[in-house]
Amino acid sequence: MGELRSKAEHTEVIKTGGKVCVVVNTRSRRGRRRYSEVARLLRAEGFDPIRIFPVVDPRRLRATLEEALAAGPDLLVVGGGDGTLSAAVKHVAHRDVALGVLPLGTTNNFVRSLGIPLDLAGAIRVFRTGKVADVDLGVAGDREFANLASFGVSVEVAGRVRHWVKRILGRAAYPLTALTILPSHRPFRAFLTVDGRRHELLTHQLNIANGRFHGGWQVAKDISIDNGLLVAYQLGSGKRLRLLVETMIRATTGRWRSLAGGPFVMGREMRLETDPPMAADVDGEVRLMTPITIRTVPNGLRVMVPDDFVDS
Incomplete structure (x- = not known):
């Protein structure tokens, strides 16, 4: 889907005012309770999201992710359980956009695999203090x-x-x-x-x-x-x-x-x-x-x- 920026360049863009979109599954274990806090903590870390999407109906998740990506973000922040993040992975894979993950699920397996803090404030702080990395995907069948x-x-x-x-x-x-x-x-x-x-x-x-x-x-x-x-x-x-x-x-x-x-x-x-x-x-x-x-x-x-x- 086009040429990707270098990881260093992508990191710098995100940290210096790049475009941020947010998708939060408010049906996840903590999504509904923490939804408003996500926007507040992002702004406290210096980010001003161009769009914030609450997902009330899980059947609308994929369409919402596509709408968020159509806005051309440098960073797509997604909050929800492992199922929500799995859907986000399929949409972001191979694109020149970084996925930012929030620990709003039950087991948070993917969050843990990336070494991201399990507290919401710590996870959001990673977007300011961390870096862009490329990690592996699995493919089962198609x-x-x-x-x-x-x-x-x-x-x-x-x-x-x-x-x-x-x-x-x-x-x-x-x-x-x-x-x-x-x-x-x-x-x-x-x-x-x-x-x-x-x-x-x-x-x-x-x-x-x-x-x-x-x-x-x-x-x-x-x-x-x-x-x-x-x-x-x-x-x-x-x-x-x-x-x-x-x-x-x-x-x-x-x-x-x-x-x-x-x-x-x-x-x-x-x-x-x-x-x-x-x-x-x-x-x-x-x-x-x-x-x-x-x-x-x-x-x-x-x-x-x-x-x-x-x-x-």
Whole structure:
């Protein structure tokens, strides 16, 4: 979509009066309550947005993002949950506009992957003190995504977790909902082909990550969203109890292994087949089925990140 400015030039433009548009999903966990605060904090940091769009009806999100981009912003600030940010990623990818993300969701996986503070004031301060970086995108089938493609229990959890439960419990709503599903869930067999090598496993849950976080907890202590690699890993095995124990350990302690020593498969492209065929949850959207090919697009997305973010 045209030639991109250098990251240094783009950063300077944003910090010295570049055009800013704002889109906030007011149906997200904190979007409605914090909407007016977003504009106030942006102005306190020296930004004067040319347009601010509240999204009351999620069905209007994509049209609203296109309207915001039509204004030609240098920085598109988006607030909402991971689903909102996933939609924004698809619109901003490969364009000469930087995405600024606000932590207004339940798990804020993408925000965490970029090292952005989880408090609203801190996140907005990044737009003044940080820098423009190019990070990787994942592509599942023909759908671009920022964070994760998952298969198994989590797909059912995404369909069943109640909005009011997320509002009250936050990220704990997901493992608690999983507890109600797991007793009747059947394991599946997955065949993952990476770099010519075929891996076979029996599991209740398989994840393929581009980002660093899942469910608000870090996948591995040395994982990156900017190394050109996907990371595949299973939770537990074919045994429900093992999945339950591993999920609760990670949910309560955040204890994850290193990529070098953990049960991870890494690669730039992965072909996944399952028996039986299964739905894929791609950053919150359940619209694809296995078999599926998942790959990375290095530096496919321009974002605003803290100055200490390692931009390779």
